[in-house]
Amino acid sequence: MNAALAGTMERARSTFSTISLGQKVVIGLLVLGLLLGGFFFFRWITAPTQAPLFSNLASTDASAIVDELNAAGVAYELTDGGQTIMVAKDQVYDLRLTMSGQGLPAGQDTGYALLDEQGITTSEFQQQVTYQRALEGELSKTLEALDGVNSAVVHVALPEDEVFVTDQADPTASVLLDLAAGTTLSGEQIQAVTNLVSSSIQGMEPGQVTVTDAAGQVLAAPGSGITRRRR
Secondary structure, three states, rough: HHHHHHHHHHHHHHHHHOOHHHHHHHHHHHHHHHHHHHHHHHHEEEOOOOEEEEEOOOOHHHHHHHHHHHHHHHHHHHEHHOEEEEEEHHHHHHHHHHHHHOOOOOOOOOOOOOOOOOOOOHHHHHHHHHHHHHHHHHHHHHOOOOOOEEEEEEEEEEEOOOOOOOOOOOOEEHHHHHHEEOOEHHHHHHHHHHHHHHHHOOOHHHEEEEEEEEEOOOEEEEEOOEOOOEE
16 A cells, blocks of 8 residues: 555656646645635634624723623624624623623613514514513523523513603513522622613613512512522
């Protein structure tokens, strides 16, 4: 087999030596192009899928979140003129909780790009319903990334916009957490929950979020402060 391989290599060298310089350059460029194409294709198929961490960010919030990501060594990408921060899809929920624990984003209406696939013919009512359901689902998934949380259910009550009403009702949200046995949520963790929910909804303050566990224990409620719960 070694003799056959040596013979093949010798014939290849002999053939290569007989072609012109221009042909050699063309062959070299083709080989280089194939190598580069293979490299970039490998990079593309092995790159992690990205998803929006936050969108519609104010410049101050985007800057603060980027600083936190840089400090943590997390790879990210800015899109939409710096208003959207993209990170690896498998890091989204953990990072949202981490940022919420830092009080970020401080602004509101920082959606998760939930309506990108809706058609332009979708009615305003359908958009509102779809947005609310998708937002509740995204918030629930994010909270389930919290250590010790088996599952989470989020319900959001958004008031209808009334043009001629001066006393507009405030949006509210309720969070039901199913905690693992022996789990204790600290005051900081509960605050992260209320910050996460309220910062995702325009006009909502953390104090308008009610958090309870599956045993009916109120962990956070408007005007009642924050408690801890062990199961």
